[in-house]
Amino acid sequence: MSLGFYNTHLPPHLRVLKDEIEGFARDFGLDFYETIFEVVDADDLNEIAAYGGFPTRYPHWSFGMQYEELKKGYEYGLSKIYEMVINNDPCYAYLMRCNHTVDQKLVMAHVYGHCDFFKNNAYFVHTTRKMMDEIANHAARIRHFVERFGEDEVESFMDRCMSIDDLIDIHSVAIKRRDDHPKYDFSPQATSEDSAEENTAPRFKAKPYMADYINPRGALKSEDEENKKATTARAAKFPEHPEKDVLLFLIEHAPMKNWQRDMLSIIRDEAYYFYPQGQTKILNEGWASFWHSTIMTQKVLDPSEVIDYADHHSGTMATSGRRLNPYKVGIELLRDVERRWNMGQFGAEWENCDDMDKKRTWDKKLGLGRQKIFEVRKIHSDITFIDTFLTPEFCKEYNLFSFNYQDPTKNYVIESREFQKVKQRLLFSLTNFGKPWIYVIDGNHRNRGELLLRHEHQGVDLKVDEARDVLANLQYIWSRPVHLETIGDGQSTVLSFDGTDHTQQATGGSDDANRKTAAKAR
Amino acid sequence: MGQKIEQDLQRFRKLVRGKVKSDLSKYISRGEMIGKKGKDYVSIPLPSINLPQFRYGKKNSGGVGVGPGQPGQPLTQPQDGEGEPQAGDSPGGHILEVDLTMEELADIFGEELALPRIEPRGKKNVVTEKDKYTSIRSVGPESLRHFKRTFKRALQRQISAGSYDPLAPTVIPVREDKRYRAWKEVPKPDSVACVIYMMDVSGSMTDEQKEIVRIESFWIDTWIKRHYQGVETVYIIHDATAQEVDEHTFYNTRESGGTKISSAYELCNKIIDSRYPPSQWNVYAFHFSDGDNWGDDVPKCTELLSNTIIPKLNLFGYGQVESPYGSGEFYDHVHELVGDHENVVVSRIPDREAILGSIKEFLKTGR
Numbered sequence: 001m002s003l004g005f006y007n008t009h010l011p012p013h014l015r016v017l018k019d020e021i022e023g024f025a026r027d028f029g030l031d032f033y034e035t036i037f038e039v040v041d042a043d044d045l046n047e048i049a050a051y052g053g054f055p056t057r058y059p060h061w062s063f064g065m066q067y068e069e070l071k072k073g074y075e076y077g078l079s080k081i082y083e084m085v086i087n088n089d090p091c092y093a094y095l096m097r098c099n100h101t102v103d104q105k106l107v108m109a110h111v112y113g114h115c116d117f118f119k120n121n122a123y124f125v126h127t128t129r130k131m132m133d134e135i136a137n138h139a140a141r142i143r144h145f146v147e148r149f150g151e152d153e154v155e156s157f158m159d160r161c162m163s164i165d166d167l168i169d170i171h172s173v174a175i176k177r178r179d180d181h182p183k184y185d186f187s188p189q190a191t192s193e194d195s196a197e198e199n200t201a202p203r204f205k206a207k208p209y210m211a212d213y214i215n216p217r218g219a220l221k222s223e224d225e226e227n228k229k230a231t232t233a234r235a236a237k238f239p240e241h242p243e244k245d246v247l248l249f250l251i252e253h254a255p256m257k258n259w260q261r262d263m264l265s266i267i268r269d270e271a272y273y274f275y276p277q278g279q280t281k282i283l284n285e286g287w288a289s290f291w292h293s294t295i296m297t298q299k300v301l302d303p304s305e306v307i308d309y310a311d312h313h314s315g316t317m318a319t320s321g322r323r324l325n326p327y328k329v330g331i332e333l334l335r336d337v338e339r340r341w342n343m344g345q346f347g348a349e350w351e352n353c354d355d356m357d358k359k360r361t362w363d364k365k366l367g368l369g370r371q372k373i374f375e376v377r378k379i380h381s382d383i384t385f386i387d388t389f390l391t392p393e394f395c396k397e398y399n400l401f402s403f404n405y406q407d408p409t410k411n412y413v414i415e416s417r418e419f420q421k422v423k424q425r426l427l428f429s430l431t432n433f434g435k436p437w438i439y440v441i442d443g444n445h446r447n448r449g450e451l452l453l454r455h456e457h458q459g460v461d462l463k464v465d466e467a468r469d470v471l472a473n474l475q476y477i478w479s480r481p482v483h484l485e486t487i488g489d490g491q492s493t494v495l496s497f498d499g500t501d502h503t504q505q506a507t508g509g510s511d512d513a514n515r516k517t518a519a520k521a522r
Numbered sequence: 523m524g525q526k527i528e529q530d531l532q533r534f535r536k537l538v539r540g541k542v543k544s545d546l547s548k549y550i551s552r553g554e555m556i557g558k559k560g561k562d563y564v565s566i567p568l569p570s571i572n573l574p575q576f577r578y579g580k581k582n583s584g585g586v587g588v589g590p591g592q593p594g595q596p597l598t599q600p601q602d603g604e605g606e607p608q609a610g611d612s613p614g615g616h617i618l619e620v621d622l623t624m625e626e627l628a629d630i631f632g633e634e635l636a637l638p639r640i641e642p643r644g645k646k647n648v649v650t651e652k653d654k655y656t657s658i659r660s661v662g663p664e665s666l667r668h669f670k671r672t673f674k675r676a677l678q679r680q681i682s683a684g685s686y687d688p689l690a691p692t693v694i695p696v697r698e699d700k701r702y703r704a705w706k707e708v709p710k711p712d713s714v715a716c717v718i719y720m721m722d723v724s725g726s727m728t729d730e731q732k733e734i735v736r737i738e739s740f741w742i743d744t745w746i747k748r749h750y751q752g753v754e755t756v757y758i759i760h761d762a763t764a765q766e767v768d769e770h771t772f773y774n775t776r777e778s779g780g781t782k783i784s785s786a787y788e789l790c791n792k793i794i795d796s797r798y799p800p801s802q803w804n805v806y807a808f809h810f811s812d813g814d815n816w817g818d819d820v821p822k823c824t825e826l827l828s829n830t831i832i833p834k835l836n837l838f839g840y841g842q843v844e845s846p847y848g849s850g851e852f853y854d855h856v857h858e859l860v861g862d863h864e865n866v867v868v869s870r871i872p873d874r875e876a877i878l879g880s881i882k883e884f885l886k887t888g889r
């Protein structure tokens with residue numbers, strides 16, 4: 001990789017520190033790809049951060065927006081990026097030139113925690129380790145499109161793609177992705193890249209499946225016709241199952257131009273690369289913080305640096321307002337797990353013990369804690385981590401509460417401190433990144449090739465005005481009307497956009513009515 | 523800073539200017555910019571610039587927080603500007619605020635209203651600058667960084683220092699290399715202006731009418747300041763008598779007395795003569811009232827305007843807000859002066875929707 005205009009060499013005194021800290025990290029059992037530290041100025045760090053860590057990312061105004069936000073935050077003293085690590089082989093990490101030595105040590109130790117996590121956590125198994133190269137390659141392709149089709153055209157299509165970049169299937173880590181080779185072969189139709197009629201999916205012309213039932217079969221049917229019917233029956237139901245990877249569905253079936261399809265698949269590839277980081281924010285930051293804290297206090301810290309270190313460490317751990325700090329929750333929960341497994345506070349015997357005095361002094365001196373947290377970092381995401389290890393005692397000790405929105409007062413209000421309630425809210429906010437679940441239901445809706453999506457309602461309504469704007473973007477890509485089934489105010493609704501008008505139509509009974517019927521049946 | 527982010531930043535700024543421009547009439551009638559004004563810039567909330575995504579609305583939403591408090595207790599906004607007290611991935615999120623320099627805002631405003639640039643009057647050596655960003659400075663806001671010039675400076679410096687390798691041509695601009703776009707400054711003594719705002723604060727003027735005046739004067743200020751090196755503002759309130767006040771008092775005073783407009787005009791004239799001689803200043807005067815005046819006072823007013831004040835001014839603007847109490851007849855008296863003086867503009871401003879048209883009337887003269 002080339003970082004071009006940044007002058008990033010590690011000065012000698014930092015190189016010594018790096019070797020030292022890397023050694024300690026390995027001694028503790030951390031396992032990581034080679035890690036390259038780049039030293040950059042604050043402004044450059046803001047720039048790199050704006051690009052999600054990749055200086056060579058494709059051009060887009062939203063990165064300029066991010067940059068301006070970061071820069072403002074930095075200049076007003078509100079925020080400062082301390083660390084940035086890139087999941088890649090080799091790993092890249094950035095150090096801010098103006099930081100004090102103690103900060104650099106801390107960041108390095110923290111970085112090795114992340115590098116170990118990237119390499120070993122199950123949710124990262126399928127991420128590419130050559131993302132530096134891929135991102136640069138993506139950018140080159142997109143710059144090529146800009147040259148060919150113009151900045152405005154490419155940018156406005158990119159806006160549409162980015163508006164739906166979260167419509168992927170985040171559980172596909174276990175299920176293999178359909179396109180582990182992201183290169184699509186477009187050669188059969190790729191005669192003229194710009195011809196508008198290319199790729200018009202032929203299946204839209206298929207006859208209605210229901211026709212078979214309505215029109216009795218004639219006695220004389222040509223074999224050809226039989227074949228056609230078989231094809232029709234297959235095509236009528238597509239996708240076969242609700243498809244959460246909306247992007248993949250569009251890439252495979254929407255009538256786009258080739259450069260557009262390529263752009264959408266770039267957006268999708270990058271979304272898949274980044275999503276494990278969102279899925280493991282608490283655990284990953286907790287793990288890295290656990291290790292910077294362990295390495296610093298046990299190995300690296302010079303006595304004269306203790307205060308500066310404590311300052312920085314507590315700065316990172318501080319909870320701003322009453323927001324949950326993932327670093328803090330992560331490190332404390334990991335420490336809790338390590339303590340419990342060291343003392344044997346787990347398993348059926350522990351769970352079934354009702355004697356509080358006995359529990360208070362429970363220590364089987366098993367010493368399994370370290371081994372256990374290494375296992376945790378290997379197999380868990382934030383959701384399974386919280387689901388498995390959050391305890392009522394932890395909630396109480398760290399003052400966690402759940403809150404909810406009160407419609408009449410238009411305010412968020414503390415809802416409960418009850419363990420189950422807190423855990424449920426926390427899991428909900430982590431599930432699917434706290435975003436709605438959207439599926440493709442039918443790509444041949446109403447037999448007119450319209451696209452039907454469904455929002456799997458889980459108690460919270462969509463923000464409708466914004467959903468309409470997203471529908472407009474989907475419609476542009478699909479080029480035929482798109483519909484979204486959802487529930488608003490307890491009422492089943494379909495939001496539609498046909499390229500000109502937005503409509504909203506209530507369907508079936510309301511949720512209440514359904515519930516009443518259900519109640520009656522019982 | 524690399525050239526890449528510079529380009530993305532410029533695209534973003536361009537998008538911002540476009541959004542602000544297309545929403546300008548909304549911003550103007552709501553008076554939205556005014557409360558957001560810093561010293562040299564305005565902060566404009568632009569939630570619409572974010573790309574839309576499927577997300578949850580607020581209803582029934584929630585999350586998890588930390589800290590003290592009993593169930594039922596509202597999570598009030600923290601004092602230190604950290605936004606809503608909720609987990610980062612909870613609904614709501616923060617609203618993007620974008621800073622625009624007053625110059626940028628004035629240019630957007632001028633473009634949208636198709637205003638001619640003001641030609642400062644009188645002096646021979648006046649140079650008016652019609653192009654934007656024509657000059658280059660070594661200091662400035664990052665949003666105006668001129669990439670090519672910066673790059674060129676860096677290249678020159680590196681070549682002369684021998685650190686430029688044509689085989690691996692990387693150019694690293696340092697602070698001294700940075701160059702910024704700037705507006706060419708108009709030569710000194712002619713480029714100063716004074717704007718005198720006069721307002722009737724007698725009982726018949728309502729708060730809403732004062733708000734309209736506030737919005738009008740904000741945009742008039744923004745536009746006039748864009749064309750001069752230095753602009754001073756004077757505020758005069760009057761009922762039956764007039765006095766000079768500061769900006770805050772101007773908008774927050776209510777008197778119960780009658781109305782004698784000539785008192786304000788007399789004071790205005792005195793202030794011009796003593797502090798802003800038209801030989802050195804471009805003087806603007808705007809008067810806002812509900813058109814109610816003591817009948818006896820009218821001849822004195824028109825006499826003062828016609829023969830004494832108007833000849834000293836670049837522009838005299840009379841804006842009449844509609845009041846349920848005022849007679850509104852003063853408008854006709856000023857209107858009679860328009861034929862004889864090309865630097866007089868009158869406009870009616872019945873409501874907020876009329877502000878935009880009224881400002882345009884005032885400023886389209888290019889004076």
Ligand SMILES: [Zn+2]
Pocket residue numbers: 083110114284285288
């Ligand atoms: Zn970290």
